[in-house]
Amino acid sequence: MATLKELSTRKDPLTGGHRACSGCGFPQIVRMVCLASKYPVVVVAATGCLEVTTTIFPYSAWTVPFVHNAFENAAATLSGIEAAYHALSKKGKISKKINFVAFGGDGGTYDIGLQSLSGAMERGHDLLYVCYNNQAYMNTGVQRSGATPTGANTTTEPAGKIKQGKMEKRKDLTEIIVAHNIPYAAQATVGFWADLTRKAEKAFSITGPKFINVLQPCRLGWQYKPEETMAIGRLAAETCFWPLYEVENLPGRQAGGKYKVTYKPKEKKPAVDFLKKQDRFRHLFKPQNAGLLEEIQKEIDLRWQELLLKEASSSKALAKEEKA
Amino acid sequence: MATAAKTGNEAMAEAMRQINPDVVAAYPITPATEVVMIFAQFVADGLVDTEYIPVESEHSAMSACVGAATTGARVMTGTSSQGLALMYEILPIASALRLPIIMCEVNRALSAPINIHCDHSDTMAARDFGWLQIFSENAQEAYDNLLQAVRIAEDPRVLLPAMVTTDGFIISHGMEKIEILEDAQVKEYIGEKKAPYSILDVDKPVTIGALDLTDYYFEHKMPVNEAMKASKDIILEVGRDFGKRFGRNYEFFEKYKIDDAEIAIVALGSTCGTAKVAIDQLREQGIKAGMLKIRVFRPFPAEEIAQALSKLKSIAVLDRSDSFNTQGGPVFTEVCSALYNSTSRPKIINYIYGLGGRDINVSQIKGVFSDLLKVEKMPIINYLGVRQ
Amino acid sequence: MNKLMGWKELPPCDQLGAKTAEAFETGDWRLGEKPVWHPEICIQCLICWISCPDSAVNVKDSKMTGFDYKHCKGCGICAYECPVKPNKAITMEKESSFVRLRRTSEDK
Numbered sequence: 001m002a003t004l005k006e007l008s009t010r011k012d013p014l015t016g017g018h019r020a021c022s023g024c025g026f027p028q029i030v031r032m033v034c035l036a037s038k039y040p041v042v043v044v045a046a047t048g049c050l051e052v053t054t055t056i057f058p059y060s061a062w063t064v065p066f067v068h069n070a071f072e073n074a075a076a077t078l079s080g081i082e083a084a085y086h087a088l089s090k091k092g093k094i095s096k097k098i099n100f101v102a103f104g105g106d107g108g109t110y111d112i113g114l115q116s117l118s119g120a121m122e123r124g125h126d127l128l129y130v131c132y133n134n135q136a137y138m139n140t141g142v143q144r145s146g147a148t149p150t151g152a153n154t155t156t157e158p159a160g161k162i163k164q165g166k167m168e169k170r171k172d173l174t175e176i177i178v179a180h181n182i183p184y185a186a187q188a189t190v191g192f193w194a195d196l197t198r199k200a201e202k203a204f205s206i207t208g209p210k211f212i213n214v215l216q217p218c219r220l221g222w223q224y225k226p227e228e229t230m231a232i233g234r235l236a237a238e239t240c241f242w243p244l245y246e247v248e249n250l251p252g253r254q255a256g257g258k259y260k261v262t263y264k265p266k267e268k269k270p271a272v273d274f275l276k277k278q279d280r281f282r283h284l285f286k287p288q289n290a291g292l293l294e295e296i297q298k299e300i301d302l303r304w305q306e307l308l309l310k311e312a313s314s315s316k317a318l319a320k321e322e323k324a
Numbered sequence: 325m326a327t328a329a330k331t332g333n334e335a336m337a338e339a340m341r342q343i344n345p346d347v348v349a350a351y352p353i354t355p356a357t358e359v360v361m362i363f364a365q366f367v368a369d370g371l372v373d374t375e376y377i378p379v380e381s382e383h384s385a386m387s388a389c390v391g392a393a394t395t396g397a398r399v400m401t402g403t404s405s406q407g408l409a410l411m412y413e414i415l416p417i418a419s420a421l422r423l424p425i426i427m428c429e430v431n432r433a434l435s436a437p438i439n440i441h442c443d444h445s446d447t448m449a450a451r452d453f454g455w456l457q458i459f460s461e462n463a464q465e466a467y468d469n470l471l472q473a474v475r476i477a478e479d480p481r482v483l484l485p486a487m488v489t490t491d492g493f494i495i496s497h498g499m500e501k502i503e504i505l506e507d508a509q510v511k512e513y514i515g516e517k518k519a520p521y522s523i524l525d526v527d528k529p530v531t532i533g534a535l536d537l538t539d540y541y542f543e544h545k546m547p548v549n550e551a552m553k554a555s556k557d558i559i560l561e562v563g564r565d566f567g568k569r570f571g572r573n574y575e576f577f578e579k580y581k582i583d584d585a586e587i588a589i590v591a592l593g594s595t596c597g598t599a600k601v602a603i604d605q606l607r608e609q610g611i612k613a614g615m616l617k618i619r620v621f622r623p624f625p626a627e628e629i630a631q632a633l634s635k636l637k638s639i640a641v642l643d644r645s646d647s648f649n650t651q652g653g654p655v656f657t658e659v660c661s662a663l664y665n666s667t668s669r670p671k672i673i674n675y676i677y678g679l680g681g682r683d684i685n686v687s688q689i690k691g692v693f694s695d696l697l698k699v700e701k702m703p704i705i706n707y708l709g710v711r712q
Numbered sequence: 713m714n715k716l717m718g719w720k721e722l723p724p725c726d727q728l729g730a731k732t733a734e735a736f737e738t739g740d741w742r743l744g745e746k747p748v749w750h751p752e753i754c755i756q757c758l759i760c761w762i763s764c765p766d767s768a769v770n771v772k773d774s775k776m777t778g779f780d781y782k783h784c785k786g787c788g789i790c791a792y793e794c795p796v797k798p799n800k801a802i803t804m805e806k807e808s809s810f811v812r813l814r815r816t817s818e819d820k
Binding site for chain 2: 040041042044051052055056057058060062063064065066067068069070072073076077078079080081083084085086087088090091094096098115116118119122123
Binding site: 004005006007008009012014015016017018019020022023024025026027028031032054055057058059060061062063064065066193225226227228229230231 | 717728729730731732733734735736737738741742757758759761762763764765766767768771773774780782783784785786787788789791792793804
């Protein structure tokens, strides 16, 4: 795996001068993923914070080729580019190896972008889709999305006198994408650069569709001090609110795919450690919401257990295969 | 050149095979499905070099076309009605990004009610998206128009996406005798695509699809206008060159017995074929009837249409779609607008007809002409062929 | 403000040049604090470089050389993440209260 020193010699995909909030989390994700590529990249982004802040005409912060089309079609747009790349390569019009990456927020990926992402994954295009997941439609003012966690305050499901924010459970998009039987899917967080970079490197080394769902704390929507963006990203993994794992379905795979949890906290921290750092959960700390906090902890524990079970059965199957 | 029996869809698929685009991204919808279905067989049989993307919706089809076109690749697709409607979000993106995507648009009614038959509501509703729109009367024109569309759209002075339309079922599924060029002729005719940039040129990175605030959006729409204006000359150049090379000349419109006509209809698509029969019969009776068949609807050749029509006594504009503005269909509105400032203007009335594939026949068209003979007694807006 | 382009001066086909945002100086977003580098105790781990949202940590030959104050927004992530103990190699310190009125390097 490339070290930071080696990564620092590669071309940074972004310059300064973009209008992302001070203390934002997605530029680091973009940099970590693109720097992990040994080959030049072509990037497509969905409408959202990333695209809007980095390409306000006449200022573009991108140093690599970049296309923005619309909100829900980053995966479809990149599919077209990738197909054209193959067509032109076959005709000898292009010989460079290029890696194709799409970036979409949770808005443009979990919800409105789900169809186009699903189609692209199913068709087997050789591209990497990275969701920078800040758990709400941040660019347009913190509206809820399918990725918003239970109990979070957003402007379209706010905490008020009778409702306590979003009551629904968030979608498990990573598992939905795993169900597409693609060669590689993973969850990561901006707070652990090495884990994310390794996953991006691995993804780029595989031909076929790849997906990485990266948790991205948002100081504006989650409401915390800007310097804590990376730290809160780490806390999400340390509390198992956002497990870091990967699923490989490479040729010759065993049944169920190979699940690997890439970060197991030595001491699993309680959910409240994560929740109390963000004002979007402030209302949960009112005495009458103690029950809600318990439910949230139970749900986190349950999903963590389910993930560990998948990993265990996956290693059992692998061990059986190796014996046979 | 060879003679073949082809339906409109088969003719378009054949043209696509000969064009041999780099990428086709398409989703099936009746009655356009066959175009890409037949093409998919060409792909499966190795008759084309195309990368074919069987996308999961028309929205993704147009999105993938936009992506592919930014690489400088030659890109095509096909759709109708609800499929075109699902693409509407991306159509103005394609034109503002100046991507010469070529679409086979088989005209079909927009829901609701759901209807798979011909009318022009789908194409007309897309008239403000900066796409070139060319209407075909029959399968021969569908084939010829598709080849010309590649030359027109990719011209560096134009660089706009183009939709070539045929009438759903009437032409798309109607068998006709057409003349097809040799593969080598088509290859030589369309040439290699030259794009101003490629997103795959990693040494010359470029950003496409930036955000414009209030200070730049307006300026960015002006080039689309300029390209539309420039396309007029190129459409004529290409159409006349096609005539010289292959014997079939094309202009903005076809004038059918209109030069000495006193009364005329203006129409688009397959109805014009029916109208020609009606006009011939009327001429035999000594009635000076004629027709202006509009082939190019976008850009709208207003000056040329005004010139062709201004000396007539009265005109009926036939619209196969309704704008629901209580003032008449889109073709009527644009023809009136073209004639508004002319020193001499005929009386113009409108017939909205044929919605949802409602048939229009020779005697109904002759009825329109007899209405024109007593035009001062006619309402301006008429609905032809609907039961009250 | 720099002069706005007329439509005839626009790059063709809705293109926008790469790296053009470098001319937009977001350094004036800082609210009175800026990161200060203490090279004598810096261990050159480059964690500040990878954690910066604004690509504002300058690196040459795999070594951190300082900050791009024209673009640094003063978020403080670099100082927070710096692992050096007991004193960090990056500290957030008060900046002079001089407020830059220039927005871009293209402004006269």
